[in-house]
Amino acid sequence: xxxxxxxxxxxxxxxxxxxxxxxxxxxxxxxxxxxxxxxxxxxxxxxxxxxxxxxxxxxxxxxxxxxxxxxxxxxxxxxxxxxxxxxxxxxxxxxxxxxxxxxxxxxxxxxxxxxxxxxxxxxxxxxxxxxxxxxxxxxxxxxxxxxxxxxxxxxxxxxxxxxxxxxxxxxxxxxxxxxxxxxxxxxxxxxxxxxxxxxxxxxxxxxxxxxxxxxxxxxxxxxxxxxxxxxxxxxxxxxxxxxxxxxxxxxxxxxxxxxxxxxxxxxxxxxxxxxxxxxxxxxxxxxxxxxxxxxxxxxxxxx
Amino acid sequence: xxxxxxxxxxxxxxxxxxxxxxxxxxxxxxxxxxxxxxxxxxxxxxxxxxxxxxxxxxxxxxxxxxxxxxxxxxxxxxxxxxxxxxxxxxxxxxxxxxxxxxxxxxxxxxxxxxxxxxxxxxxxxxxxxxxxxxxxxxxxxxxxxxxxxxxxxxxxxxxxxxxxxxxxxxxxxxxxxxxxxxxxxxxxxxxxxxxxxxxxxxxxxxxxxx
Numbered sequence: 001x002x003x004x005x006x007x008x009x010x011x012x013x014x015x016x017x018x019x020x021x022x023x024x025x026x027x028x029x030x031x032x033x034x035x036x037x038x039x040x041x042x043x044x045x046x047x048x049x050x051x052x053x054x055x056x057x058x059x060x061x062x063x064x065x066x067x068x069x070x071x072x073x074x075x076x077x078x079x080x081x082x083x084x085x086x087x088x089x090x091x092x093x094x095x096x097x098x099x100x101x102x103x104x105x106x107x108x109x110x111x112x113x114x115x116x117x118x119x120x121x122x123x124x125x126x127x128x129x130x131x132x133x134x135x136x137x138x139x140x141x142x143x144x145x146x147x148x149x150x151x152x153x154x155x156x157x158x159x160x161x162x163x164x165x166x167x168x169x170x171x172x173x174x175x176x177x178x179x180x181x182x183x184x185x186x187x188x189x190x191x192x193x194x195x196x197x198x199x200x201x202x203x204x205x206x207x208x209x210x211x212x213x214x215x216x217x218x219x220x221x222x223x224x225x226x227x228x229x230x231x232x233x234x235x236x237x238x239x240x241x242x243x244x245x246x247x248x249x250x251x252x253x254x255x256x257x258x259x260x261x262x263x264x265x266x267x268x269x270x271x272x273x274x275x276x277x278x279x280x281x282x283x284x285x286x287x288x289x290x291x292x293x294x295x296x297x298x299x300x301x302x303x
Numbered sequence: 304x305x306x307x308x309x310x311x312x313x314x315x316x317x318x319x320x321x322x323x324x325x326x327x328x329x330x331x332x333x334x335x336x337x338x339x340x341x342x343x344x345x346x347x348x349x350x351x352x353x354x355x356x357x358x359x360x361x362x363x364x365x366x367x368x369x370x371x372x373x374x375x376x377x378x379x380x381x382x383x384x385x386x387x388x389x390x391x392x393x394x395x396x397x398x399x400x401x402x403x404x405x406x407x408x409x410x411x412x413x414x415x416x417x418x419x420x421x422x423x424x425x426x427x428x429x430x431x432x433x434x435x436x437x438x439x440x441x442x443x444x445x446x447x448x449x450x451x452x453x454x455x456x457x458x459x460x461x462x463x464x465x466x467x468x469x470x471x472x473x474x475x476x477x478x479x480x481x482x483x484x485x486x487x488x489x490x491x492x493x494x495x496x497x498x499x500x501x502x503x504x505x506x507x508x509x510x511x512x513x
Contacts, residue, residue, distance in 0.1 A: 011377035011378065011379040011380060012378070012379050013359045013378065014361070014378040014379065014424045040420075040422065040425075041402060041420050044401075044402070044419075044420045044422075045401050045402060045420075048400055048401050049401070054379075058378075058379065060424070062425075086414070106485075109402070109489065110405070110485075110488045110489025110490075111415060111467075111470075111485065111486055111488070111489060112402075112405065112408055112414075112415040112416050112417050112467065112489045113402050113416075113417060113420065113489060115411075115414045115415065115416050116416055116417070116420060116421065116425075200484070200485075200488040201403070201488045201489055
């Protein structure tokens with residue numbers, strides 16, 4: 001009978017703030033006993049798995065206006081943190097502005113989960129599969145700190161998130177994507193790839209993302225490469241980027257890129273995949289996608 | 304553990320699933336017996352789950368299979384539990400409870416969601432459709448297609464599969480094969496009867512369901 005899991009004998013209270021200020025104050029009052037929620041799909045699985053305790057209070061952000069909007073604004077794209085992943089998956093504007101992000105969204109969970117889960121929740125976890133894609137798109141995150149709403153680059157936000165330095169009360173309110181601007185005559189390449197233990201609806205083992213411009217002579221510029229996966233920290237791979245910046249893709253560069261990725265990518269082993277396997281997988285994915293780009297048949301996300 | 308469960312009369316989940324469903328005389332695909340569920344049972348229209356001491360309750364008001372209902376429930380109670388234990392709608396299946404298998408799929412405002420991941424407070428004011436409420440009587444055409452094509456073996460995943468297909472075809476009546484695969488990617492058939500399931504989906508598409 002122990003195999004039968006039931007719900008805990010108590011459930012948290014739900015707070016329903018109507019403004020960012022109110023939500024922020026509630027979090028400050030509750031401290032670790034209160035958690036911001038929206039779709040709560042990740043949190044629910046963590047509670048069920050016993051990896052995270054159910055808090056005493058849920059601070060439901062869904063009652064705050066405008067946090068789920070997707071708006072084209074000043075040439076860029078603003079995505080509210082509470083936009084659900086299905087909406088992001090269908091957004092033509094997101095597909096145009098940041099195809100790698102949209103592909104990452106497509107690869108998260110399954111449609112029914114994406115109907116509940118929000119892009120903000122995926123990011124706020126600190127390791128969601130959107131993050132490598134956002135890193136190569138130079139995205140910024142809008143954060144409310146109790147007084148002001150400010151934008152921070154994803155890399156900076158991640159650094160604080162993983163160092164534990166960011167104030168727990170901060171509220172992620174949205175994502176800002178500027179239109180990618182490359183040299184005249186160049187075209188944008190954006191790629192996201194995910195490898196899990198099965199083909200679909202599976203947590204990631206390794207994710208990679210590539211963003212760059214390629215000119216008519218095959219030279220690359222603005223190269224950004226990132227990797228993550230599982231609950232590991234998403235990270236830029238700047239050694240591999242440096243190999244490719246200003247270069248044309250050739251076999252020699254690809255060999256160097258592979259070595260750079262395997263050397264720099266910091267990840268973790270688990271019972272199903274060793275560190276070495278994940279490093280090699282990241283290297284192979286990146287090189288394979290670059291090769292496809294060279295062949296003029298880049299994978300999903302290329303435009 | 305046994306004593307704890309035995310002490311809760313509403314906790315039928317101690318029984319093997321097949322025994323519970325047999326006891327309640329409902330079948331996975333729906334039909335006349337399944338339609339004896341909540342919508343036709345006035346005793347189930349208002350319900351309340353027992354709360355633990357100190358637990359806060361909310362009054363959940365929503366529509367289930369077209370019928371307005373209220374229930375006094377803890378706010379973070381799983382919708383799956385509310386449907387099965389409060390309203391007797393056991394066509395919605397309990398399985399992984401982690402959003403991984405799709406057996407508990409229902410429609411909320413027309414969109415498929417995993418009821419094991421959905422909390423009661425998130426359903427306030429929503430329109431929920433379970434497998435029992437897909438059609439006003441008889442079988443929904445997607446259910447009929449599953450029957451005709453043998454789209455199930457043990458049948459445990461079937462309500463979730465049917466819900467996902469209904470949602471897909473109502474939004475996209477002529478989906479491409481890869482769109483069908485994506486739409487059903489959250490529904491696992493542990494009997495691996497995917498061949499029959501895909502035939503059923505294709506038949507529903509051919510019949511113009513949606």
